[in-house]
Amino acid sequence: MKRLRKRLAAAGASEERLEWANKVEFLLAIIGFSVDLGNVWRFPYICYRNGGGAFLVPYFVMFIFCGLPLFYMEMALGQFHRCGCISIWKRLVPLFKGVGYATCLIDVYMGCFYNTIISWALFYLSSSFKWPFPWQSCDNVWNTENCVPDNANVSLGNASSNYTNAAEEFFLRRVLEIQNSDGLDNLGNIRWPLLLCLLVIYTIVYFAIWRRPLSSGKAVWFTATVPYVALFALLAHSCTLPGSQAGIKYFLMPDWSKLLNIEVWIDAATQIFFSLGPGFGVLIALASYNSRRNNFYRDAIVAGCINSLTSILSGLVIFSVLGYMADCLNKDIAEVAETGGVNIHSCAENDLFHGFLFFSKGPGLVFIVYPRAISTMKAAPIWSVIFFVMLVTLGVDSTFAGFEAILTAFCDEYPSVLEKNRKVFAMFFMIAMFFLSLPTVTYGGNYLIEYLDHYAVSYPVLIVVMAETVTISYIYGIKRFSDDVEEMLGVKPSRFLKLCWLIVCPAIVSMILIFATVQLKPLTLNNYEYPEWSLILGWIIRLSSIVCIPYVQIYIIQALVRERGSIKSVNYEKLPIISSLLEKIVSVISTQKEKELARAVIKLIKVSRKVERVINFVAANCQTQNLSIKYNIFTKMRQTIIRAKKYSAKIFISALKLIHRQAVVTPATKHESDISQRRSIVIRPSRSTDEQTFIQFAEMNNRRKRKVVEQKYVASVKDAYIHKCYNSS
Structure with a gap:
């Protein structure tokens, strides 16, 4: 009877909200969001650069003390309040409702360029059905005189110092056609093949999310499981290749001295943070369709562990192939890992999105190095299709979740207008996002992709997570949040989790913010320096999402003192964000x-x-x-x-x-x-x-x-x- 006295629903939460058909669909959706392209191309290089196997120590420390608690917190908030990342603040701390709008704006910025990267993978997938691969030969119209055929039997050490590889030229001069652009000042025309691929991606995403979990829940059965089938198949095959064992050993060989470097710990925290994805509103949106009695604590542990293990699995796949390439090219694995075996000084000045930048941040690893290695394997078309299907499904899964977070947030905030017409709203939203993405499929779209990633996403999402963590811990209150968790699970969060929310997580996020602030410098792309006007515009874009937080606060305060400064005279119909103004x-x-x-x-x-x-x-x-x-x-x-x-x-x-x-x-x-x-x-x-x-x-x-x-x-x-x-x- 004592338990019956507890409140059994959050204020205003809808008891008729749609729910996932079963628990597995929710778990697959969470895994599909957290495991994205960054697990395949960013983690392997970050791990290799920061001490190999030694990097796993700070990686899992940050996972336990920061990643998992934040993952747990957002899932608990979404499941208890059963609404999106905007409306949820009406029930938490209405004064911080701007955090929800900032989250949605960051998701919009990210959606503008993330789907373009998926369209690259789709373009490669369509090219994988041609044999020989178009990135193997140098007799194509896009190739230059310095092109060297992608043949593993050619000794690159004996080649001219001015050579360019066929796979490299295919990506830069065929897929991107970056040679036709001078930078942001001249983006050039639209790449029509990429535009078609982008349209296909948006069409798939629309039909996956137009009916909330009813449609996306069925899609994740395919998009969340195919990447693992592909990864295990690629690992099993690559381990049979000569030199693969040396590559795996090089990947996992620990360099314990790296643990004394603060940058290694910062990289570990950053990788965990952006891999699990708190601050994007996705975990809140997906968990809001759960039953209130769902054991989200177990889901958080399972999804978080699978995400981390997938990163390690991807590293094994990538470095086994790099070891194979080093053996074929008779080069050191470190050189192949850094440059992919290409001459980074050989490209023309207008081929700027090139060389080391690709290999340090990822795109070159999966669009130049790996296709080049696949072309030398037996049954190459099969492995190429498997690899690029994996990339497409990994990317589309994350897009499902990101756009679902936006749609859920606005449909819950304005149910009378948008929720009743969700399919129409989703269609117009997809059309708007498609047109916003058009500049990224131009000749110089890659300059814009790097630009948006640097200014619009990385730094603002840290501010959002910091505001969210501090607000829940200190203003909404850990005790109140613990009562919410107890109502759902029957037990309160452990003291360890409370300590992480109160002290550890804010400290780690603050550390990342301070380090990112100290490291701030004008954006450059290899030899290309962005114009001054773009740097000013970049800061405007960066601040556009951050200022949503104080802007909404100012709006609330102004509304309180409006009409002769009377709190009693506030028009509550015009201020739906305030659930109650007077505590006493x-x-x-x-x-x-x-x-x-x-x-x-x-x-x-x-x-x-x-x-x-x-x-x-x-x-x-x-x-x-x-x-x-x-x-x-x-x-x-x-x-x-x-x-x-x-x-x-x-x-x-x-x-x-x-x-x-x-x-x-x-x-x-x-x-x-x-x-x-x-x-x-x-x-x-x-x-x-x-x-x-x-x-x-x-x-x-x-x-x-x-x-x-x-x-x-x-x-x-x-x-x-x-x-x-x-x-x-």
């Missing part, structure tokens, strides 16, 4: 006796409403489980409450009138002077609207409106009756 209504009562009576009435209403929610919840469960006898019992209890209100309503309303006799709205001048003395007023959310209703009662002077308010309080009498019956039992 007793501040408007004059005498001490009336204050005590007001406190007692408010406490009675709050307790009785909790009992009512318990009865409604149990009755609904009994009806769902066909327990007709128990359901009839609770139905009779409801009828008893209705009869009881007839006898106690008059006494209750009389007490309310006595309380509010002196709580009449005063002139503006006097009211403004009273406001300055009310130090107890704080802008925090409340789980009920009793205080607001008290104020409305005092402001209504005509009899008809007063009767409406009285009827609201009559309903609360039944709560008192149940409370009394419960205590007597």
Whole structure:
């Protein structure tokens, strides 16, 4: 019975919200989001550069102390409040609702260029059905005179120092056609083959998310499982290649001295942070479609561990192939890992998106080095199709989740307009995102991709996570958040998790922010320096998402003092983001006796409403489980409450009138002077609207409106009756 007293639903959460068809679909969706292209191309190089196997120590330390707690927190918030990343702040701390808008804006920026990278993989996939591969030969129209055929039997050490590889020229001069652009000042024309691939990607994504989890839940069965089939197949095959064992050994060989370098720990925290994906609103959106009794703690551990193990698996696949390439080219593995075996000084000046930049950040690893290695294997077309299908599914999975976070956020925030027309809204949103992505498929689109990644995503998302963590831990309160978790799981979070949320996570995110701030410098791309106007615009883009947080706060504060500075006169219909403005209504009562009576009435209403929610919840469960006898019992209890209100309503309303006799709205001048003395007023959310209703009662002077308010309080009498019956039992 003690557990029945707990609240069983977040304020305002919809009990009729769609849910995942089964637990596996949710788990696959979470894994599909967290395991993305960065696991394949970024982690292997980061691990190799920071001490090989030794890097796994700071990596898993950061996973345990920062990654997993943040992963857990966002899933808990989404599952309990059952709404998107904007509406959820109405139930947490309304003053920080700008965090939700900032999150959505970051997702939009990322969607503008992330899908273009997937379109590259789709272009390679379509080219994989041609034999020989177009990146093997140098007799194509896009090749230069310095092109060397992609033949493993050619000794690159004996080749001219000015050579360029066929695979390199295919990516730079055929897929990107970057030679036709001079930078942001001249992006050039649209690459029509890439535009077609981009259109295919957006079409797939639309039909995967237009019906919320009903459609995306079925899609993830394919998109989240195919990458693992491909990874294991590629690993099994690459381990049979000559030199692969040396590559794996080189990847895992620990360099313990690297652990003394602070940059290694920063890289580990950054990799964990961007791999698991807190701060993008996706975990909140996907978890909001769970049942409230779902064990999200277990889901967080499973998904987080699978994400980390997938990164290691990808590293084994990549470096086994690099070892094979080093053996074929008779080169050192370090040189192949850094440059892919190509001459990074040989390209023309306009081929700037090139060389070491690719291999240090990833695209060159999967679009130049790996295709080049596949072309030398037996049954090369099969392995090429498998590899690029893996890349496409990895990317599309993350796009599903990112766009779902945006759609869920706005549909939950504006349900009367958008939720009823979700399919139409999703279609127009996809069309808008498609047109916003067009500049990234031009000749110079790669300059724009690097530009957006640097300014629009990396730094702002750190600010969002910092604001989210501090707000939940210190303003919403760890105790309150722990009660929410206990309501869902039956147990409160451990002391370790509370310590991480209060101290460790904010400290680590602050450390990353400080390091990123110190390392800030003008963006360059190999030998290309971005123009000054683009640097100014970049900071505007970077700040555009961050300023959403203070902008909404200023909007709320201005609304509070609008109309003669009266808090009572705030138009709540125009301010849906505020669930309650006054924490203590007793501040408007004059005498001490009336204050005590007001406190007692408010406490009675709050307790009785909790009992009512318990009865409604149990009755609904009994009806769902066909327990007709128990359901009839609770139905009779409801009828008893209705009869009881007839006898106690008059006494209750009389007490309310006595309380509010002196709580009449005063002139503006006097009211403004009273406001300055009310130090107890704080802008925090409340789980009920009793205080607001008290104020409305005092402001209504005509009899008809007063009767409406009285009827609201009559309903609360039944709560008192149940409370009394419960205590007597």
